[in-house]
Amino acid sequence: MKIQGHMFSWLAAFILAAAIVYGVWSKEPAGTAALFMAFGLTAMIGYYLIFTARRVDTGAQDNKEADVADDAGELGFFSPHSWQPLLIGTGAALAFLGVAIGWWLFFFSLPLVLFGIFGWVFEYYRGADQNQ
Known part of the structure; x- marks a missing residue:
């Protein structure tokens, strides 16, 4: 680093x-x-x-003496089945399109973005029986 x-x-x-x-x-x-x-x-x-x-x-x-294999290993946890980035991306695309077309579209896309962010942040904070 x-x-x-x-x-x-x-x-x-x-x-x-x-x-x-x-x-x-x-x-x-x-x-x-x-x-x-x-x-x-x-x-x-x-x-x-x-x-x-x-x-x-x-x-x-x-x-300086490190080998390529020294940096191998797990880099972090990435959710393999999350639909939330698609929802956020769609809402963000509509929001930017709303700036060009009209502000009314921006206000309709805002709930999509907020719902996607809320779902992404709390994706793994559900009960143990619902997480399967």
Whole structure:
């Protein structure tokens, strides 16, 4: 995790330099603001990764002598049968379409998104007899 944090920190420094050069040469406020915001977001990610790397064990990616097999194993739990992402994606697509077509469609898609998020968050918080 430490190497990714340093990569994001170097990328943030490059984006900051590019933002300063772009702002001085172009005098265009929208692109300059976008580059400064990209710098801020990249710096936040780099800081988070470096800060988190101090608290967790050293991963295989931080060991120069590590082998590919050292990083093998379970990466996490992913639900194999969840329909909630489809519901959230449909609601989000309708919401963005509502911005283009009319706000009435946005308000009809909002319950779909909220119901999908609620179902996804509480998917495994049902009773033991209903979870099979």
